[in-house]
Amino acid sequence: MPDRIRVLFVGDIVGRPGRVAVRRFLPPLCGEFSPDFVIGNAENAAGGYGLTEAVAKELFEAGFDLLTSGNHIWRREFLPYLARAERVLRPANYPAGAVGRGYAILQKEDKKLGVINLEGRVFMRSLECPFRQGIALAERLREETPCVVVDFHAEATSEKLALGWYLDGKVSALLGTHTHVQTGDERILPGGTAYISDVGMTGLRDSVIGMKKEQAIEMFLTQVPRKLEVPKTGPKKLEAVFLELEASTGKALQITRLRRED
Numbered sequence: 001m002p003d004r005i006r007v008l009f010v011g012d013i014v015g016r017p018g019r020v021a022v023r024r025f026l027p028p029l030c031g032e033f034s035p036d037f038v039i040g041n042a043e044n045a046a047g048g049y050g051l052t053e054a055v056a057k058e059l060f061e062a063g064f065d066l067l068t069s070g071n072h073i074w075r076r077e078f079l080p081y082l083a084r085a086e087r088v089l090r091p092a093n094y095p096a097g098a099v100g101r102g103y104a105i106l107q108k109e110d111k112k113l114g115v116i117n118l119e120g121r122v123f124m125r126s127l128e129c130p131f132r133q134g135i136a137l138a139e140r141l142r143e144e145t146p147c148v149v150v151d152f153h154a155e156a157t158s159e160k161l162a163l164g165w166y167l168d169g170k171v172s173a174l175l176g177t178h179t180h181v182q183t184g185d186e187r188i189l190p191g192g193t194a195y196i197s198d199v200g201m202t203g204l205r206d207s208v209i210g211m212k213k214e215q216a217i218e219m220f221l222t223q224v225p226r227k228l229e230v231p232k233t234g235p236k237k238l239e240a241v242f243l244e245l246e247a248s249t250g251k252a253l254q255i256t257r258l259r260r261e262d
Ligand SMILES: [Fe+2]
Pocket: 012, 043, 044, 070, 178, 179, 180
């Protein structure tokens, strides 16, 4: 039995700049932290909206073991791939009948890591309860390994904190995604669960959550909805957290917040 499991989790990868940032910053981070498992949220990795099969494969080649996602994963043409992909998750708390899977168990040699993807309900779709689904899945995965990481893709920090406390001691980490803004509240809760409200974003640095800032400003000024575009050029960043877990208990020993930028 290994004594430690090391996990690098990369925050929402947005469009081509996000993938460029992955290629630029992920290899040195892996050299520095030697993670056993590399996970990233890829719900915006293709053109800023959703994922494609080609982009998923590009990210696996760049070093990811598993991709999580969220509300933007449901691109029509991606659904056949999502239905059969074993290493792409969509939030587990969509109603029965939604394609894809919401959890996975990764294994490398004698190291086993469970991963659960959930979506929040505050200012988002009215899905199944992420609290009840989360605890049921955590218990199921813990029958296979005590090390379980949750990507909670949610808007409200209150909902994220509440789920963190609810799952404290039941999972190794509750990592927030979706807002694309990295929060400075990373900590280990008393039961041994690593927590951060949002891991952050990987993409164009001088943007509004990865999209063209001029378009976002115009949208807020006029209240006219529009599809925002990903900027083509500019400095890039990668935001992530590094976790160290005690393999025998699943308790978090470390959560380190990371940012690498041009
Ligand atoms: Fe996102």
